[in-house]
Amino acid sequence: GNSVTQMEGPVTLSEEAFLTINCTYTATGYPSLFWYVQYPGEGLQLLLKATKADDKGSNKGFEATYRKETTSFHLEKGSVQVSDSAVYFCALLNNAGNMLTFGGGTRLMVKP
Amino acid sequence: GAVVSQHPSRVICKSGTSVKIECRSLDFQATTMFWYRQFPKKSLMLMATSNEGSKATYEQGVEKDKFLINHASLTLSTLTVTSAHPEDSSFYICSASRRDRGFTEAFFGQGTRLTVV
Numbered sequence: 001g002n003s004v005t006q007m008e009g010p011v012t013l014s015e016e017a018f019l020t021i022n023c024t025y026t027a028t029g030y031p032s033l034f035w036y037v038q039y040p041g042e043g044l045q046l047l048l049k050a051t052k053a054d055d056k057g058s059n060k061g062f063e064a065t066y067r068k069e070t071t072s073f074h075l076e077k078g079s080v081q082v083s084d085s086a087v088y089f090c091a092l093l094n095n096a097g098n099m100l101t102f103g104g105g106t107r108l109m110v111k112p
Numbered sequence: 113g114a115v116v117s118q119h120p121s122r123v124i125c126k127s128g129t130s131v132k133i134e135c136r137s138l139d140f141q142a143t144t145m146f147w148y149r150q151f152p153k154k155s156l157m158l159m160a161t162s163n164e165g166s167k168a169t170y171e172q173g174v175e176k177d178k179f180l181i182n183h184a185s186l187t188l189s190t191l192t193v194t195s196a197h198p199e200d201s202s203f204y205i206c207s208a209s210r211r212d213r214g215f216t217e218a219f220f221g222q223g224t225r226l227t228v229v
Contacts, residue, residue, distance in 0.1 A: 034217075044207075045220070089155070093218050102158075
């Protein structure tokens, strides 16, 4: 079946540091890939998405590129802020839209 | 973007009572709806997947009689926690998927924090 693996946290960075959170997947067909963010005490918010190979999703300074050859969708940000502290989930939705698979989540803590 | 509304956002109930949580896709018809449970500082645990008009598919270890899922229409799914106990206290999140223009997207509700006392 489908699976998503993302790096375990917590990831602790200083403000303005470069961020990478790795995410790799296994799936059949052509899934859509997502990054969701969860701030403390809240639900999940869609951060960015990519629906086909080589697509780059971007939002709020975050980027991730759908790499089919390496089955990866790594999340990057050039300069993190304290307000980026949250848990980030990588997810995969199959083409039929009836199977949504999450990675384990990565907690990011940004210190001033 | 598409909106999924989950209600209530917080609920406190007495042990032994039942609680219903609603999940609505406000501006699209959902292909599939998913129910997740999240324990503190943990990832999301898929409880069940449901399609409109058919029975939900439960994940292994999830009690069907305790967590009743009804998917009455393409825009509404409900989760009822029956005879709730303190160990059912958790954060419950619903999601709805939409297939449009050849690809699929998933949207999440705001989550419901259930506390059973």
